[in-house]
Amino acid sequence: MNNNDTIFALSSGRGKSGVAVIRISGNDLETFAKKIIGCATLAPRHAYFTNLCDDNGDIIDQCVVIYFAAPHSFTGTDIIEIQCHGAPAVINKVFEFLRGHNMRVATPGEFSRRAFYNGKVDLSDVDGLIALLDAQTDKQRAAALRSMMGGDSDVYIGWRDQMLEIAAYAAAMTDYDADDLPPNISDRILEKIKTLYTAVSGVLANYKVSRAIMCGINIAIVGETNVGKSSLFNRIVGAARAIVSDIPGTTRDVVSAQMDIDGYMVNLSDTAGLRNTTDFVECIGIERTNAEIANADIVLHVITAGDSVAPVAKNEILVANKSDTTDSRDVPNAIYVSAKTGEGLPELMTTIRSRIADITNNGESAVMINARTYDLLMTAREELYAALDDFNGDYDILSEHVRYAADAIGRILGTIGTNEILDMTFSQLCLGK
Numbered sequence: 001m002n003n004n005d006t007i008f009a010l011s012s013g014r015g016k017s018g019v020a021v022i023r024i025s026g027n028d029l030e031t032f033a034k035k036i037i038g039c040a041t042l043a044p045r046h047a048y049f050t051n052l053c054d055d056n057g058d059i060i061d062q063c064v065v066i067y068f069a070a071p072h073s074f075t076g077t078d079i080i081e082i083q084c085h086g087a088p089a090v091i092n093k094v095f096e097f098l099r100g101h102n103m104r105v106a107t108p109g110e111f112s113r114r115a116f117y118n119g120k121v122d123l124s125d126v127d128g129l130i131a132l133l134d135a136q137t138d139k140q141r142a143a144a145l146r147s148m149m150g151g152d153s154d155v156y157i158g159w160r161d162q163m164l165e166i167a168a169y170a171a172a173m174t175d176y177d178a179d180d181l182p183p184n185i186s187d188r189i190l191e192k193i194k195t196l197y198t199a200v201s202g203v204l205a206n207y208k209v210s211r212a213i214m215c216g217i218n219i220a221i222v223g224e225t226n227v228g229k230s231s232l233f234n235r236i237v238g239a240a241r242a243i244v245s246d247i248p249g250t251t252r253d254v255v256s257a258q259m260d261i262d263g264y265m266v267n268l269s270d271t272a273g274l275r276n277t278t279d280f281v282e283c284i285g286i287e288r289t290n291a292e293i294a295n296a297d298i299v300l301h302v303i304t305a306g307d308s309v310a311p312v313a314k315n316e317i318l319v320a321n322k323s324d325t326t327d328s329r330d331v332p333n334a335i336y337v338s339a340k341t342g343e344g345l346p347e348l349m350t351t352i353r354s355r356i357a358d359i360t361n362n363g364e365s366a367v368m369i370n371a372r373t374y375d376l377l378m379t380a381r382e383e384l385y386a387a388l389d390d391f392n393g394d395y396d397i398l399s400e401h402v403r404y405a406a407d408a409i410g411r412i413l414g415t416i417g418t419n420e421i422l423d424m425t426f427s428q429l430c431l432g433k
Contacts, residue, residue: 007106008098010091017086022094024103025111029078032101033067036082044069052084054097061090075111076118116414123414124153127370131214138263139360143213143368152367155203156409159196159380163406166192170399190388193402197384203367204377209360210369216258216265217356218295223302228321230255231339232302233270236349261349264356269296298355300348305329305336317351373412380408 006026012019030042037048044067052063064083073079084090095105112129115121121129128147135141146152166189173186221229237257255270271293293299298317303309305320306328312318323336323343335351337344369377387401410416 006101006103007110008095008103009106009111011081012086014088015086016088020084020086020091022082022084022091022098023111024080024082024098025073025075025077025106025114026103027070027077029080030067030069033065033078033080036080037065037067042067044072052082052094052097054093055100060093060097061085071118071120074120075114076120077114122153124156124373124412125150126414127373128152128368131368131370136258137260137265139213140265143210147368153413155367156413159199160406160409160413160415162192162196163402163409166196167399167403167406170395170402173395189398190391193384193387193398196405197381197388200377200381200384203369204374204381206361207369207374210367212297212360213264214368214370216267217297217359218267218269219298219300219352220269220271220293220296221300221302222271222293227302227304228339229302230270232300232319232321232337233257233268235339235342235345236268261356262353264360266356297359298352303331303334305331307331309334317348317355319348376408376412380405383408 004027006024006029008022008024010020011023012021034040034042036052037050039048046066048065050063050065052060052065054060061084066081066083068074068079068081070076070078082094084094112121112126116123116126125148128144128149128151131144132141132148135144169185170189221233223229233255237259257268259266259268297315299313299315300319301309301312301316302319302321305323306326307320309318309331312333318331318334320331320334320336321339324338324341329336335344335348337348367373383401383405387398387405390401391398407416
């Protein structure tokens, strides 16, 4: 990958559309911008309506062209945006024209990678951008936007600056006389480490909240055969997604649907009925049911109204289905519903919403955490803990532990990193980003 190449990509979606945005990034693009616009002078960040012509003078399309001069652009390089009609033939013709001027198609995430190398964004910002492009609900959008706009970076940068300062002071403890150091520096160093340890631990404690917002809340509908799990699933989803039958063991695999509940992504699963069986395929379905239960944030434990049930787990909501077939309401803490008539569904949905709010703390999370940042935060916390736990007056060792913690935060930001980490991160982005 050559960062000096002039690259281009379709930044808008593929397919027929009213407008397509083609983005070009490179060095010294002002002359090319003047050529395609057809003007002798050019004002950056101004929109120019023009007939875009090929090298033979034939019109490719009527376009709006905007020139962004370095370093005041997304990538930090010169950028040209061509807004043309979104017909595939038009886009392909523009691409052909650009290739004729020694430009190449960008690889996935290459625009963002240039922005990173030019100091326009750090890896935490890129994580937010990736999450924003994947966002399907309002809560996902809000969390990702906060991260992309530097909210997470501000936290990490603040932590890292403090860690580096602590490491420097700790290392100096053995090189300077006590009279040459700030008063009570030893106590202040230890107290700052404790504060940082508490802050990192607090963010890690919210990992479940962050995961629930960005990946979705997993809700599994479970219970014995013929209690109406599939009917309840269809009623909640609002469509006949799961097969409904009186034959026990009809559902043999997990049927899933995604929903938006109060801005949160919910992954709802209908599972195979739990019972003793010798049917090989049904046994596989029951194994998958148990896996769904283990992975669920909320379990809808469905029974038939009138049946007794053992105590439910903390993350379970007890649902007594087929309430239209009996007047019995004897099971404590059960929500009585009828998947057939819809009776009790509003109460069930209110309870589900309440559980979601409990899981997500109503959407409050200090920073957005993904698998990459989670592992690095764990490393930082372990090093801060070791700095405190192993301390026996040796400030060199304490300094090393805190510096390793700072290195872990640096890897989150990308100030310390490897090509493997960069490749993995930027490859998740689409063309044009």
